[in-house]
Amino acid sequence: MFEKILSRSQLYLAFFGPRRPEPGTIFLRQNRVYILPTRAGLAFGMAVGVMLVGSINYNLSLGYVLTFLLASMGLVAILHTFRNLVHLYITPGRAEPVFAGEVAWFELFVENRSRYDRCAIALWHQDKATRCDVASARDAMVSIPVAAARRGWLSAGRITMETRFPLGLLRAWSYIQPDMRCLVYPRPDDGLLPLPEPSAGTGEKRVAGGGSDDFAGLRAYQVSDSPRHIHWKAAAREQQLQTKVFSGRAAAELWLALDQLPADLDLESKLSRMTRWVLAADLDGLRYGLRLPGLELAPDAGEPHRLACLRELALYEL
């Protein structure tokens, strides 16, 4: 029964909504803005009807005036509600990558190029509304929250833009499907298994006698350096930013390979663990490489490398 309704509503959306993601800026043409009365609007219509009958029955001339004034206001409100939504421009903005299980935020720019203000516009996605007002010749940035359940590309999907301004008696709406996607990394697992030892065969030997966090000196700061290793005391003295260099593991190379993991783990669990390892290794300022079947990222450190690794993990075998 429930599936039946769902399929019907999907049929409805397939008919009325945009069929595929629309690239670039979306313009809300007249023919894609729909309008119908709300429940309050139907009640208003019934009230006006009863008032008309009352005016006829009691021969109330001013009753006619009031009834017709309200009816006309309802008609005029159709135009106002419609024009509050129509001819808006929606441009996709950024969608920062997130980990599975988190909420992805899709940024949309709603631009109003007309000379009147748009008020109380709601963007519905998955039963959650984000509201915005857009003044004349301005734009508003709206962040749409979308639950990121699984790794891989998450597309924005269909968003319903609606407004009930000015009276709340009518609802104008339009379906948009901006061409946006958000990268969802695998969820880092919460296991306690530590990072694997640097593999003896491929990496350099550990520096003899060096402790795992032995201070080895300072060098000039590079953008990719972990903030943990910045010499903050020196920074506080308003010297140039410097990075502490450690001997020991920092110098070692760590390979994170999918096939190191026990074979009885399923792929998603493996990727989850790899994700945690990448994050942990990055946090420790290690140099690490990533090895997936058919793909190898040479050992490196820093932000770009971390993102590249996460991206490969997110998109592996998809």
Added chain:
Amino acid sequence: MVSSKLPSAEIQLRHLFWLLAGLVLVVAPHTPRLPWWLNLIALMLFAWRIYLGWGDRALPRKWLLALFVLGGILGIYLTYRTIFGRDSGVAMLVLFLSLKLLELRQPRDAVVLVLLSYFLALTNFFYSQTLPTAGLMLATTLINTASLVNFAAPGRSLQANLKTAGVLLAQAGPVMLVLFLLFPRVQGPLWGLPQDAYSGVTGLSDSMSPGAISRLSQSDAIAFRVKFSDDVPPRSQLYWRGPVFWDFDGRTWRPGNVRRYAQMQFEAGGKPYDYEVTLEPHNYSWLFALELAAKTPPGARVTSDYTLLSRRPVRNRVRYEMRSYTDFTEGGTDDARNLRSGLQLPVGFNPRSRRLAQEWAADGASDLAIAQKALSYFREQGFVYTLEPPLLGHDSVDEFLFGSKQGFCEHYASSFVFLLRAAGVPARVVTGYQGGDVNPVDGYMIVRQSDAHAWTEAWLKGRGWVRFDPTAAASPVRVESGIGAAVPATDPLPLMARTTLSWLRGLRYNWDALANKWNQLVLGYDPDRQRQFLSSMGMKEPNWGSMALTLFWGVGALLVLLTAWLLRRMRTADPVQRLWLKFCTKLGKSGCPRAAHEGPADFVARTASRFPGKAERIRAIGERYIALRYGRRTDAHMLSELRLLVRELSV
């Protein structure tokens, strides 16, 4: 139907107070008509809601409200003895509206309240449709509509929302006018109205006892307005005939059984007066006309005692054309049965008056002489015309004639007829209005309730029924100058009936003229007026179908115009962008559409290489577009260049 749910939004305090203010304005005009306990409950509930809203306290529980509902309905039933009447319906609306306040949690509840307030605004028109009422109700509609906007756009300022509501109502105005003029009018009622639908109107009643007309004389309300087509008859001839009374039980006069509808038969002398009467509703069937009416209005009948009766009680303002002769001879064609009931007197009342009349009759005087004797009695015995006569006992005529000698017109008319009947002359009491003021502003004559009057008619052989006004004998000023001059200055008269406050009268005349215009044009727009108006506008044979069709097209045209006006600014928004789009369309038609991802520079480069013949022109367009749209300065000259280039480009 829209099903997506709004998150349960809270109601902001400023919106709550705005809503309450609008509701108070709608309920306030009703309060004098509502029972005191209901006013008290409503006041308490409003105050309670303010207290709860102010302190952000929880609303009361449902069972408490249910208790209030039951108690309120019971109270209304006990007060009005019904819950389905007009007044009790209003009371119910006020009760529900006040109680709904304590259920006001979400914007949805607020919408219900606003709809109720629209209803209550309409019910105010049951009691008053004057200009001030109309103005007040327009104001409340504006404020309550602003409440709707408040709840639809909670983030905006109250001022902005009030402005939006004003714009909506202003734009609704023309559409409303078309609907008002063209909506096919039906003469109500559609079904039976509640018993109390027409209570509370003032006017002459269907019986006359001492004090009835003097009470009426203290009302300033307008009875009817008259528009004479030529000149106005002299004031002493302005006898507006109403109900005629035959039966007397010693205290009260009643119409009796004379209900035979006859043709008017009288000999007219002098010239006729043509005029139009606009009669205010008075809840009885009779229509007023100058003595003596020469025709009956459509749908009305005349009785053998020359009372005009409409088929239905006059419950709305009616208008009718009339023609009257003030100089007439009735002719004396009445039959014996009528004359018998013109002689009826109650047994055992007023022995002294009877004796006096019988003395006159015993002298062998003619009927006319007896009548004149009676008149001179009033003239010579020091009678006082006053609004506040002393109360009379069992033999009211005796006490008036020989005791107090102070009375109002009903005392004079009643005693005069009593005397004549006792002397064997058939006589009857006629009530109506005497006099009227011409408003110099619009030329309408206004006849007020304070002009209510009672006079008499006596049957004289050969002449028929002849009018005698005993009041005029006692106080000739009453008929010559009106009541204000006739009664002592200490009597409580409506302010307007006094002649001294001339500036006030001037003000009142202007206001009356305005109110009359309002009555004639807005309130009097009934099915007949509508047909007249539409015919004068050139519609041939206006009927239901043609009106509906014109209405449809009229409203449609207005809405199309409004749409064009509302969306007008869109097309002229950005000339540079428009020219660029035109350019892209031109190239797109020649097989080279701009891809969505393509910026202007890329697109120009690609199309320039595609159309080498036009490459220079295309590049010129691209340069100018980029400079105008993304460059720092705006250049009107460059814009006109761009316009020319785009217009002349052909690929």
